[in-house]
Amino acid sequence: MPRSSPAEPAGPPLAGGADPVLHVEALHKAYGALEAVRGIDFQVEAGEIFGLIGADGAGKTSTFHILAGLLNPSAGTVRVLGQPPRQARSRVGYLTQSFSLYPDLSVEENLRYVAGLRRVAEGDIEERSRQLLPQMGLGAFGDRLAGQLSGGMKQKLALCCALIDRPEVLLLDEPTTGVDPVSRREFWDVLARLAGETVTILVATPYLDEAERCHRIALIHGGRIRQVGTPEALKQGLGLTRLELRCTQRAQAAALLEGAAARDPDGPGSIVDVQTFGDRLDVLVRDADRGVAEVRDLLQRRELTLENLQITSPTLENVFVTRLRQEGAQPQPLAFPRSGERRQRTDPAIAARALSRRFGSFEAVRQVDLEVGYGEIFGLLGANGAGKTTTIKMLCGLLEPSAGQVTLAGQTSRLRSRELLGRIGYMSQKFTLYDDLSIRQNLAFYAGVYAIPRALRRQRIDWVLASCGLEGRGDMATGQLPGGWKQRVAFGAAVLHDPEVLFLDEPTSGVDPVARRQFWGLINDFARAGTAILVTTHYLEEAEQCNRVCFLVAGRSVIEGTPTAVKAAQPGHLYELLVPPGDTQRAADLLRRRWEPWRVGIFADRLHLVLDTAEPELEEVRRLLDEAEIRIQSLHAIPFSLEDALIGTVQRAAGAPP
Amino acid sequence: MRPLRLLRSWAHRLLGTRFLALLRKEVEQILRDRQLVKLLLIPPTLQLLVYGFALNPDVRFLPLGVVDQSLGASSRELVAALTENQVFLGAAHPRSDRDLARLVERGSLTAGLVIPPTFRRDLAKGGPAEVQVFIDGVDANTAGIANGYIQQILRRFRPESAATPARPPPVTAAVTFLYNPGLRSSWFFVPGVMGLVLTLIASLVSAVSLVREKDTGTLEQLLMTPASAWEILLAKIAPLFVLLQVDVALALVLGRTVFGLPFRGNLPLFLLLSGLYLFVGIGIGTLLATVCRSQQQVLLTAFFVNLPLVQTSGAIAPIESMPLFFRSLSLLNPLRHYITIVRGMQLKGVGLEALWPHALALLLMAMALMAFSASRFRSQLS
Known part of the structure; x- marks a missing residue:
């Protein structure tokens, strides 16, 4: 049996008593002196979605390579479908995070090519591609070149290719990195359906909202599995309660509560962890009642007003971060060496009025208005191609708008003047460091280009190295850093000159949860010091960190406000529905026939359902399921996440006449 | 003074820390x-x-085919004059001009020379004697050079057996090659x-x-x-x-x-x-x-x-x-x-x-x- 966890899985849809499809026992993998995997055990049953969740360099990719038969283990037993991995290869589909497609072949040609390689009979290819492509929403794009598909469509096509010879096992190594939320959700709907058809799926993901959709997950760190269980069991097993606090003066309140957490790390009933979000604080406490009392007491003593306090359950991110913190895996936050206090300013740092941009006949951005103040974190959210990057490029002067006006740090013209550029920081989607230079050389270069005074230069470079946990390793070639670390160094390089306005274009794509949390610690520190920050992201849990967000749909800003307000403005209600494990897929199909497909999502053994009206439609749900003889185990309303809100907004806008 | 000051401020900006940082990188x-x-x-x-x-643009050892229908001392002298300076190489002696044409066509000969039976008689008369020359014109440059050589050699050709003694040409040039004497x-x-x-x-x-x-x-x-x-x-x-x-x-x-x-x-x-x-x-x-x-x-x-x-x-x-x-x-x-x-x-x-x-x-x-x-x-x- 796998390592025991506080609560064992409630029961994925298993074929009872059968041998596990994936069997991994005491797996070790060493590359020279480096031990990547140090004794992993787990088993995955048929039709189960099993998630491997861990930081960069935790040993996930090595495990995938071994299961796919690409690498031999140094020690331990690995069985796939009862066979050694190499022999089971023809029954396994493998998908990596880089698109393994030929960009200059069409969708159908790619599929046909892979089918030919895997020796699928000619007649079957035709039939299966006619079946698979529409399932993935690619039915209308058979002739399109793979290179011209969006990131989400590419991954769906890659999945089709992996599915063409009907594998019994799917290995997915971070399949949705860089894919926008709408496409990610569709991708996971497909996975849920495949699991319903008893395909066994092992998936690695840095996104914890995706982990929620796995039947069971394993937290992996330092080459070992720290915990296994259903997402629900892991959250309960943490034994903590999460408090959502909304109050004025969040920064002071956060500092106060963090102080209490640090003072008394093991005390009874006290505060364990505090996390700052865009319009709330999350406080993890050991005991709900005593925690609430303690928080109220602390805030009252400092005369800080508490507007709202909600008691709720911890998230998977809480589980992840808390467990890894117990391992001591987190560098301490350090204050940025500033040259002096900045005066408070009330004029907007970034303002856009009726901003538009056309590319030929295509309107990428239409009439966008926005305003970001100093010290504010503003999130620009949307699907791929919604116009986020075009907007950010116009705001920072890299791209000329077709119409409209931009005000940046008080200037409306000459956005490219040397003086103004010296006060602005920018970090693009791509890695912005020179791989062939050392980390220190890279930082020294940006320090020189921004003409940072010599006295400060050394201090700030040391700050970047220390806050990334890279002390003493400044002479390492930057190209050798794993993605997540490189992103943090790139962030350090972008803020070396302590900018007044900071643009971050998808700064955390592919960064693991621990690094991401630390990243946001740094971003919050700059916001507190008065820097205006505009950030785009695909990762909507992360968008909760923003003070205000704005959703772009097809180049138009459709809604803007605090994360709480945006969620509250979402029409309709979200329901969670639990039916017996074997009926999940059937229930979903049934409901999708009545309502638009986006309103129904499968989350492991649960269904999420978005309904516009409450009772009348709920009655219909009950009646439909009753007629199909599906028993409802539970049906209750749950709050919208920001991701639900975005998907709802995008889908409604797409459905509405233009 | 102004351009000097401008130059100095420009140099200062250029050598300021920003440019140095870029240069160093x-x-x-x-x-x-x-x-x-x-x-x-x-x-x-x-x-x-x-x-x-x-x-090297110099052309040497071009394969030359000769159809000698005259079969006399003067025709042999002509062939010798053409081949002695290594520009042409007497490569073949086909029997008829048709064979010669075929060899040129195949590319095994670059030039062909047909000396008609009347050659000796015409020369002996002191009148103009005619010969026929084929040159493979595919490589225009080589063909041009080959033609030049043939014309030059034919112009200077005076068979020893000729009736009239050699007349010196009216103008001679004394050429000095400047800069590249060799x-x-x-x-x-x-x-x-x-x-x-x-x-x-x-x-x-x-x-x-x-x-x-x-x-x-x-x-x-x-x-x-x-x-x-x-x-x-x-x-x-x-x-x-x-x-x-x-x-x-x-x-x-x-x-x-x-x-x-x-x-x-x-x-x-x-x-x-x-x-x-x-x-x-x-x-x-x-x-x-x-x-x-x-x-x-x-x-x-x-x-x-x-x-x-x-x-x-x-x-x-x-x-x-x-x-x-x-x-x-x-x-x-x-x-x-x-x-x-x-x-x-x-x-x-x-x-x-x-x-x-x-x-x-x-x-x-x-x-x-x-x-x-x-x-x-x-x-x-x-």
Whole structure:
């Protein structure tokens, strides 16, 4: 049996008593002196979605390579479908995070090519591609070149290719990195359906909202599995309660509560962890009642007003971060060496009025208005191609708008003047460091280009190295850093000159949860010091960190406000529905026939359902399921996440006449 | 006083910490790039050696077929006159002119000579004797040269058995070959190849170094810093410029030691003018880099730009052999001016007094290319 966890899985849809499809026992993998995997055990049953969740360099990719038969283990037993991995290869589909497609072949040609390689009979290819492509929403794009598909469509096509010879096992190594939320959700709907058809799926993901959709997950760190269980069991097993606090003066309140957490790390009933979000604080406490009392007491003593306090359950991110913190895996936050206090300013740092941009006949951005103040974190959210990057490029002067006006740090013209550029920081989607230079050389270069005074230069470079946990390793070639670390160094390089306005274009794509949390610690520190920050992201849990967000749909800003307000403005209600494990897929199909497909999502053994009206439609749900003889185990309303809100907004806008 | 102050403030800005930081980064990158050092040393050496030895317009040992229907002493003398200077090689004696035509057709003979039965009689009469000549015209250049030789030899041909004694031609020329007394073709080619090599290397190295920044996304970051386009470009160019001057020196040394080429001009002036040309080469590369998106694209584009530049420059084929239109067009070709300068300085030892129009042309082209690249640099991302 796998390592025991506080609560064992409630029961994925298993074929009872059968041998596990994936069997991994005491797996070790060493590359020279480096031990990547140090004794992993787990088993995955048929039709189960099993998630491997861990930081960069935790040993996930090595495990995938071994299961796919690409690498031999140094020690331990690995069985796939009862066979050694190499022999089971023809029954396994493998998908990596880089698109393994030929960009200059069409969708159908790619599929046909892979089918030919895997020796699928000619007649079957035709039939299966006619079946698979529409399932993935690619039915209308058979002739399109793979290179011209969006990131989400590419991954769906890659999945089709992996599915063409009907594998019994799917290995997915971070399949949705860089894919926008709408496409990610569709991708996971497909996975849920495949699991319903008893395909066994092992998936690695840095996104914890995706982990929620796995039947069971394993937290992996330092080459070992720290915990296994259903997402629900892991959250309960943490034994903590999460408090959502909304109050004025969040920064002071956060500092106060963090102080209490640090003072008394093991005390009874006290505060364990505090996390700052865009319009709330999350406080993890050991005991709900005593925690609430303690928080109220602390805030009252400092005369800080508490507007709202909600008691709720911890998230998977809480589980992840808390467990890894117990391992001591987190560098301490350090204050940025500033040259002096900045005066408070009330004029907007970034303002856009009726901003538009056309590319030929295509309107990428239409009439966008926005305003970001100093010290504010503003999130620009949307699907791929919604116009986020075009907007950010116009705001920072890299791209000329077709119409409209931009005000940046008080200037409306000459956005490219040397003086103004010296006060602005920018970090693009791509890695912005020179791989062939050392980390220190890279930082020294940006320090020189921004003409940072010599006295400060050394201090700030040391700050970047220390806050990334890279002390003493400044002479390492930057190209050798794993993605997540490189992103943090790139962030350090972008803020070396302590900018007044900071643009971050998808700064955390592919960064693991621990690094991401630390990243946001740094971003919050700059916001507190008065820097205006505009950030785009695909990762909507992360968008909760923003003070205000704005959703772009097809180049138009459709809604803007605090994360709480945006969620509250979402029409309709979200329901969670639990039916017996074997009926999940059937229930979903049934409901999708009545309502638009986006309103129904499968989350492991649960269904999420978005309904516009409450009772009348709920009655219909009950009646439909009753007629199909599906028993409802539970049906209750749950709050919208920001991701639900975005998907709802995008889908409604797409459905509405233009 | 004002221009001086302007110059000083410009120099101050240029050498300010920002430019130094950019420059330092470029030098650090170059120091780590072993590929670049190889690229700067090996291809130029190989190209100079290969072109210097292999390129030779002299035509020798052309296979000649003879159909001798006259079969006399005078016809044998004629054949001997044609083959004795090694231009032609008596390769075949086919029986009929039809066989001869077939051999020329097949390519085993380059030229064919048919001496008719009346040859001896016509000569003996002192009247004009006719022979028929076939030349394979596929290689027009060789054919032209072969024709020239045949005409020259036939004109001077006086068979010993001829009735009339040889008459001296009315005009004779006493020819002195200036600058290249041995008429060694490598002396002509090596300076040309030197220009060719510098063009290729300068444009490729600068284009790749710039496009790489675009490829990896660092260019976008660079454009968001206060560094100006000029600073970024100059910092890129300066270290390359120094390295490419090493190539200039390498070419001079190779020309001297391997091919015995003299250097008759003023060396500092030569290095200065070569520097000017390097700016043109780098400017071409920079311009290509601003229109291309990937390294692959820039390499292919450079190929299509560089080949015509080389071919219309007079590096290999003389400009005089081109049609008038292309001859005037080649005035816009910077390589043509540079090669004229190199040949002038190396072989003739002339200075600016003779070469100033070419130097001026290079200066104008360098300035135009650099200014255009800098102005395109900012806007290239959109």
